[in-house]
Amino acid sequence: MKNSTTSLILILLLVAVFALGGCGGGAPADGKAKYPERPIEGIVGWGAGGGTDVFARAIAKPAAEIIGQPIAVKNMPGSSGAIAGDYVTQQPADGYTLWFMGSNYAVNVALGRTPHPLSDYIPVARIQHDTGMLQVTKSSKFKTIDDIVAFAKANPGKLKVGGTGAASFDEVVIALWEDAAGIKVNYVPYENGGQMQAALLGGHLDAMFEELGPVAGRVADGSLVPVLAFSEKKLEKFPNLPVAPDKGWNITLGNWRGVMVKKDTDPAIVKKLEEVFTKAKDTPAYKKIEKDTYLDLRPGYLSGKDYAAAIQKDIDVYKEALTKLGYVK
Numbered sequence: 001m002k003n004s005t006t007s008l009i010l011i012l013l014l015v016a017v018f019a020l021g022g023c024g025g026g027a028p029a030d031g032k033a034k035y036p037e038r039p040i041e042g043i044v045g046w047g048a049g050g051g052t053d054v055f056a057r058a059i060a061k062p063a064a065e066i067i068g069q070p071i072a073v074k075n076m077p078g079s080s081g082a083i084a085g086d087y088v089t090q091q092p093a094d095g096y097t098l099w100f101m102g103s104n105y106a107v108n109v110a111l112g113r114t115p116h117p118l119s120d121y122i123p124v125a126r127i128q129h130d131t132g133m134l135q136v137t138k139s140s141k142f143k144t145i146d147d148i149v150a151f152a153k154a155n156p157g158k159l160k161v162g163g164t165g166a167a168s169f170d171e172v173v174i175a176l177w178e179d180a181a182g183i184k185v186n187y188v189p190y191e192n193g194g195q196m197q198a199a200l201l202g203g204h205l206d207a208m209f210e211e212l213g214p215v216a217g218r219v220a221d222g223s224l225v226p227v228l229a230f231s232e233k234k235l236e237k238f239p240n241l242p243v244a245p246d247k248g249w250n251i252t253l254g255n256w257r258g259v260m261v262k263k264d265t266d267p268a269i270v271k272k273l274e275e276v277f278t279k280a281k282d283t284p285a286y287k288k289i290e291k292d293t294y295l296d297l298r299p300g301y302l303s304g305k306d307y308a309a310a311i312q313k314d315i316d317v318y319k320e321a322l323t324k325l326g327y328v329k
Contacts, residue, residue, distance in 0.1 A: 035095055035269050039070040042098045043088055045081030047192030050164055051130060051211045052081075055257045056100035058289045059127055063280040067272075071098070077191055080104045080165040082114045089120055093262040095269035098124075102257040103169040106311055110319035111167060111328060118315070119263065122270050123307040125277045126258035128290075129300035130211040131235070132173055134161070134228040135219075137201060145228040145242055148207060152183035159185040162196040162208035167327060170209045172318060173230060173253055175325050180249035200224075211255060213293035230254065235297055256300065256314075258307055274304050 044056045053075060060071040076084040081104045091097040099121070108114040134145065142148045152159040163170030166189040174187050188205060190196035193214045200208045201223070218224040229235055231243045232252045244251045259277055261270065280286055281301060290296045302310055322328040 036069045042071045042073045043084045044075050044100050045084030047077040049194030050192050052102045054213050062283040067276045080168040082108050093264040099260045103255045106314040107169050109315045121260040123304050124259040124273045126302035126307040128257045130255045131297045132230045133226040135226050136207050156184040160206045161185045162188045162205040176251050216293045
């Protein structure tokens, strides 16, 4: 009788265990929910119309199709992207908050403008390595970069050059160019690329530092004219455009853009995101955008591990340059 009672209890316990195992609403056996089960938020630290915003929206669409959930891009401008980076660290480390970020993060770390070191995030993948250019309007009195430099030398501080953000990546490049060319310009910061472009077209600026992506249409119709590219070598699509080394200025920094998540995110989620964005950047839809907006001028993709190393290297480079230029004491 005792053995029969014991056997019955064991059977009931086994039934209970199997019943509990089947009550997870489709959850995997290890108890972890399948990722992603709901929409994902993608944070951009700049306003609409700039290069990072264009990048985020271009890559988010194919990535969303691949991962099977919407990726809603949210603009959170301010402090050259530092506000967005801080927001990401305040969210759960669950892969539902992505940071579409760029070179300004490395500048912020170098400047001490953010309390969040690279160890507070996990780089997922670098997608782009853009090419910055100095651009003028078709009606500008400056037809070449030599015209610009000659004016700046004759009129220190009078040449008004626009860029996105104060003490930002754009300002760092312009400061390095000033130092190399032996000139002094009036750098005018804007919160987003749209405002800066409007200022240039409206005659409030003499030139601006911008990538081609956000102004591809205006460059194509001739209303905006690039006069210098900060690139290591001549650009195949612009064979007559001088690059900085042509003028003896060894300034080839380009704004890179990629994806990061908060530290402590499950490695399996990070791996899945890396696979998703690696596939997304190779989709025909993204490749077309990449070509149409001149994002194919130089290679950009890096895996998460290589991206982390590249960010740290840039932090060191920017800190040295900013210290030399007096931005970091």
